[in-house]
Amino acid sequence: MKMGTALIYDEEMTKYKLLWVDPVCKIEVPERLIVSYEALVKSGLADRCVSIPVREATDAEILLAHSEEYLEAVKKTPFMHLEELMTFTQKYGDVYFHPNIYHCAKLAVGATLQLVDNVMTGKVRNGMALVRPPGHHSQSSAANGFCVFNNVAIAAQYAKKHHKAKRVLIVDWDVHHGQGVQYCFEDDPSVLYFSWHRYEHQSFWPNLRESDFDSVGSGKGAGFNVNVPWNKVGMGNSDYLAVFFHVLLPVAYEFSPDLVFICAGFDSAIGDPEGHMSATPDIFAHLTHLLMNLADGKVCAVLEGGYNLTSLAQSVCQTVQTLLGDPAPRPAQLGGACESALESIHSARAIHKKYWSCLQHAAAPFPEEPSSKNRRLAQQGGSQGPEGDAGGDAQKEEPEKVEEKEEEEIVWPEPLRRVAPSLRSALLLPDAVECPDGCARFSPAHGPGPLERARLRKSYLKESEDEASVTLLYNLTALLGQMEKNEIRNGLALVPDVSMAATLLTSASLSKRVLLVWMGEGPVPAQIIEDEKTLVVHIDSMEPHEAQSKYYIPITLKKGCGDTAGVVQAVLGLLLPLGYQYEPGLVLLARPPGCQVKGGLWQQLTCLLQGLALGHTLVLLQENETAPVGITASGLLGNAALSLGPLVAPGPEDVGSFEGLRLRLQTDWPLLQTTAPEKR
Numbered sequence: 001m002k003m004g005t006a007l008i009y010d011e012e013m014t015k016y017k018l019l020w021v022d023p024v025c026k027i028e029v030p031e032r033l034i035v036s037y038e039a040l041v042k043s044g045l046a047d048r049c050v051s052i053p054v055r056e057a058t059d060a061e062i063l064l065a066h067s068e069e070y071l072e073a074v075k076k077t078p079f080m081h082l083e084e085l086m087t088f089t090q091k092y093g094d095v096y097f098h099p100n101i102y103h104c105a106k107l108a109v110g111a112t113l114q115l116v117d118n119v120m121t122g123k124v125r126n127g128m129a130l131v132r133p134p135g136h137h138s139q140s141s142a143a144n145g146f147c148v149f150n151n152v153a154i155a156a157q158y159a160k161k162h163h164k165a166k167r168v169l170i171v172d173w174d175v176h177h178g179q180g181v182q183y184c185f186e187d188d189p190s191v192l193y194f195s196w197h198r199y200e201h202q203s204f205w206p207n208l209r210e211s212d213f214d215s216v217g218s219g220k221g222a223g224f225n226v227n228v229p230w231n232k233v234g235m236g237n238s239d240y241l242a243v244f245f246h247v248l249l250p251v252a253y254e255f256s257p258d259l260v261f262i263c264a265g266f267d268s269a270i271g272d273p274e275g276h277m278s279a280t281p282d283i284f285a286h287l288t289h290l291l292m293n294l295a296d297g298k299v300c301a302v303l304e305g306g307y308n309l310t311s312l313a314q315s316v317c318q319t320v321q322t323l324l325g326d327p328a329p330r331p332a333q334l335g336g337a338c339e340s341a342l343e344s345i346h347s348a349r350a351i352h353k354k355y356w357s358c359l360q361h362a363a364a365p366f367p368e369e370p371s372s373k374n375r376r377l378a379q380q381g382g383s384q385g386p387e388g389d390a391g392g393d394a395q396k397e398e399p400e401k402v403e404e405k406e407e408e409e410i411v412w413p414e415p416l417r418r419v420a421p422s423l424r425s426a427l428l429l430p431d432a433v434e435c436p437d438g439c440a441r442f443s444p445a446h447g448p449g450p451l452e453r454a455r456l457r458k459s460y461l462k463e464s465e466d467e468a469s470v471t472l473l474y475n476l477t478a479l480l481g482q483m484e485k486n487e488i489r490n491g492l493a494l495v496p497d498v499s500m501a502a503t504l505l506t507s508a509s510l511s512k513r514v515l516l517v518w519m520g521e522g523p524v525p526a527q528i529i530e531d532e533k534t535l536v537v538h539i540d541s542m543e544p545h546e547a548q549s550k551y552y553i554p555i556t557l558k559k560g561c562g563d564t565a566g567v568v569q570a571v572l573g574l575l576l577p578l579g580y581q582y583e584p585g586l587v588l589l590a591r592p593p594g595c596q597v598k599g600g601l602w603q604q605l606t607c608l609l610q611g612l613a614l615g616h617t618l619v620l621l622q623e624n625e626t627a628p629v630g631i632t633a634s635g636l637l638g639n640a641a642l643s644l645g646p647l648v649a650p651g652p653e654d655v656g657s658f659e660g661l662r663l664r665l666q667t668d669w670p671l672l673q674t675t676a677p678e679k680r
């Protein structure tokens with residue numbers, strides 16, 4: 001599988017700036033690019049990337065998303081003097097021109113196309129284009145919101161035209177609505193545009209009615225535009241992850257793109273003067289990770305906004321470090337999405353229920369009242385924002401014309417350094433089974449002493465078991481020990497008895513919390529279920545039944561784990577939220593005998609779970625079922641899981657039991673929530 005992360009940047013794109021007084025545009029400064037690139041260099045991340053040169057976009061490429069008259073008009077700006085530039089700028093909104101901005105805008109588009117070329121031809125797996133001016137607000141014949149040419153919209157058209165991309169996903173995590181992208185693909189079912197954005201019931205810029213959740217695209221494009229409006233500020237890590245788990249990822253996996261763009265705006269991070277959100281820079285590592293197993297890993301991140309130079313630089317580093325495959329950081333204490341976010345999630349799921357089978361039985365029916373009712377509610381000081389009564393500007397409806405008050409200094413902890421252990425994947429395999437290339441066959445520094453042997457035999461084996469079984473158990477605990485000391489990132493063990501191995505590992509683990517994912521036939525050993533520090537998520541065709549304990553969660557699939565669409569739904573909507581909220585120090589993925597999970601899905605699972613526990617994932621396979629060894633090792637090594645292809649609808653009875661489980665568990669596990677309390 002392709003490895004390598006491209007970084008596309010050129011300091012020429014810092015060579016334009018605002019030449020007059022304009023309070024709206026003054027935040028869009030060259031330093032945005034300088035501090036981002038410098039942070040990548042200082043952290044050593046830039047050197048680990050494949051540096052790809054920028055180029056100028058051609059007219060033909062720009063015309064993929066813009067009109068000739070607009071391009072011709074912009075072409076004149078290099079020759080304008082100040083007054084002419086100011087007059088020209090007046091034709092558009094919230095943007096400024098400069099004699100060199102046309103050159104830089106061509107480089108921003110060209111940089112994005114270079115990224116697409118290198119990803120689509122497999123020279124690199126993924127990459128980031130650090131560009132300015134940004135693009136997602138610019139429209140066919142208009143500059144807008146600091147944007148001149150729509151970098152990502154052009155690149156999506158280019159990928160369809162020159163690289164035969166059939167389905168392109170654009171994830172816009174910038175805090176503003178990329179209306180330019182939405183307009184460009186309004187009726188195009190081959191481009192799925194997802195955007196969350198500060199909206200506050202249309203009272204926030206760009207104040208568009210069509211930024212609300214009920215803009216779903218039109219004609220053949222209906223369903224391929226997904227808007228999640230933030231009607232309060234202060235949205236945080238839990239809100240962002242809840243939208244990924246319950247809106248974006250189920251739809252994205254069903255869409256099954258062959259290329260993913262990220263409109264990577266970081267004005268959605270804490271400290272930004274535009275966003276006023278609370279999500280911390282490390283969340284972008286998780287958002288990136290959760291997208292990296294779509295489209296066989298072909299992810300193109302393109303910088304959009306981001307105006308707090310500190311959170312911008314940190315967020316860019318978090319994103320690039322994840323694209324490089326480094327272990328994800330521990331997610332900050334996660335709770336459930338706030339009430340306002342849940343309303344938006346509920347609305348987006350409800351309105352898209354008729355377009356996406358993953359939402360068909362899950363999302364509640366779309367209520368009749370138009371969003372104006374929500375607006376009225378808001379005006380009456382409706383539901384609490386995430387700060388609750390902690391103030392912030394979540395409470396009061398900011399009168400639009402307020403002068404930007406002196407921003408109080410917002411501080412947050414710098415993201416922790418993410419150190420990848422020297423050895424990534426260690427495999428514990430019987431000698432007869434060959435070790436896939438790239439992995440290391442695990443062998444402990446020294447074998448078990450007689451006391452150790454006796455203890456292991458007494459605790460886990462019957463007298464009759466041979467010495468080899470004792471050695472295996474010892475090796476398992478040694479592998480676990482090296483993982484928990486972060487000397488090894490992850491591992492795989494082929495064992496004669498998955499249940500016994502899982503029992504040994506959960507009891508031997510030093511982690512305060514262990515997540516055990518059991519894919520298939522039970523029973524899960526009672527000793528593990530009773531173990532308070534282990535959360536067991538068991539996916540199988542067992543009869544739906546009440547969880548015996550808060551820490552044993554059975555997820556029923558009528559057709560068992562062979563039902564790929566059902567497993568995907570269970571993983572995205574239940575397992576991952578549970579795992580992220582639980583924040584384990586170790587993840588065990590057990591494949592009991594007779595497990596039906598198909599290869600590609602097994603690899604997706606192996607990859608997705610690495611977003612937890614700093615990537616400490618230990619996979620247990622049944623010794624005589626060696627088929628999954630190769631794909632499991634590939635996933636553990638950080639290769640992107642292969643695309644599953646478009647997904648069919650999960651069975652209604654399965655979704656019914658998922659929703660029943662969600663309702664039962666969401667009090668203990670609020671990240672499972674998809675609707676606001678009063679809507680239940």
Ligand SMILES: NCCCNCCCCCC(=O)CS
Binds near residue numbers: 094
């Ligand atoms: N402070 C509240 C007023 C809103 N100003 C918006 C100005 C355009 C922002 C465009 C942008 O950030 C591109 S990502």
Ligand SMILES: [Zn+2]
Binds near residue numbers: 174176267304
């Ligand atoms: Zn923005």
